[in-house]
Amino acid sequence: MTALRPEVAEFDRDGRPAPEAVATDGEGPGLVQLHESIATLLASRGQWRQAYQHLRSAFDLVYADQDDQPQVPEQLRREVDRLRREHAEAREQSLRDSLTDSYNRRYLDERLVDIVAERGSMAAGLAIALIDLDWFKQVNDNFGHLLGDRVLQRVVELLQEDLPEGGFCARYGGEEFVLVLPDVTAAAAVEVTEAARLRVERHAWASLAPGLRVTVSIGLAYEPPAGDSSTRPPVAPEQQLLRADSLLYTAKQSGRNAVAYRENGRVRLAGAASGRRGIAEPRVAGY
Structure with a gap:
């Protein structure tokens, strides 16, 4: 698979890679790397939801057709954990009154x-x-x-x-x-x-x-x-x-x-x- 540098990849409004940016030979590991790269770029832009979707896609590819626990890249695991925490914190804050910290x-x-x-x-x-x-x-x-x-x-x-x-x-x-x-x-x-x-x-x-x-x-x-x-x-x-x-x-x-x-x-x-x-x-x- 031809390496795709995330800094030159192009995306549509929903954070999906443009068709011309997804040149791949179909190999699973290559697609995992692609999704990781896209997620990193989207996260740097603050587009957490789209970044999380790409990380989930990477996980799905890693787990596909495997009976044993796969070796998920540690960086990917940390990214998913961070996004989950930030999503949970943002969700909790949206349900709290800003002055009293009671629910709203x-x-x-x-x-x-x-x-x-x-x-x-x-x-x-x-x-x-x-x-x-x-x-x-x-x-x-x-x-x-x-x-x-x-x-x-x-x-x-x-x-x-x-x-x-x-x-x-x-x-x-x-x-x-x-x-x-x-x-x-x-x-x-x-x-x-x-x-x-x-x-x-x-x-x-x-x-x-x-x-x-x-x-x-x-x-x-x-x-x-x-x-x-x-x-x-x-x-x-x-x-x-x-x-x-x-x-x-x-x-x-x-x-x-x-x-x-x-x-x-x-x-x-x-x-x-x-x-x-x-x-x-x-x-x-x-x-």
Whole structure:
């Protein structure tokens, strides 16, 4: 096979070599070298996806018609490992909120679709908690936006502590966050969210700025496991988020710094807030 220098090879828009650049006698080792060279050039241009495709093609050629483990060139193995790491890191970053490092709305939407598909295998239900920082505008006005950003970051750290397996926190927008708790009982969901509220209330906020105090209000919507014939049909996550938003309104109107949830058809407040009088009714129907 005539050696092809990658610096003179030409490619189409998808990173494939132009037909005139693929002069080869059909020998496997030569094609492996060709794909490696093309991948190196594409990687130097930052075209990682196309480079990865050529490295995969090289691997396929090496493995073709061989029963024994082939000797993959070490340089090729390192390149594939590097591209995999960079692809994984880029994918993870695209799903993270840049300020708080919690998951973003994109991840929330994608993960909820997966959870719906997995519901049939869950022994318990799905809890979605919508969380809003109380009086956060006053924090920004009185202490500045830079400290406000630090408050958001610290709140996320507190919310993410001691979550059950599979649970995660996502930024919903502004100072609103969502806790998603799959495969939990209703009682466990109330316990987890009330513990998160209490961690925020008891945190040493004055260490960030004298006089600073931060609390959150939480609306918790729970759906029993699929196939539970004793309850109403399951609702979509979007509807469950609307119900969590309605219960968040209840928590706000009932004095803030509280978790509002529904039990046996009645709206309740968790923990110390349960003794408050005059619990506001949700602002939307649908239960």
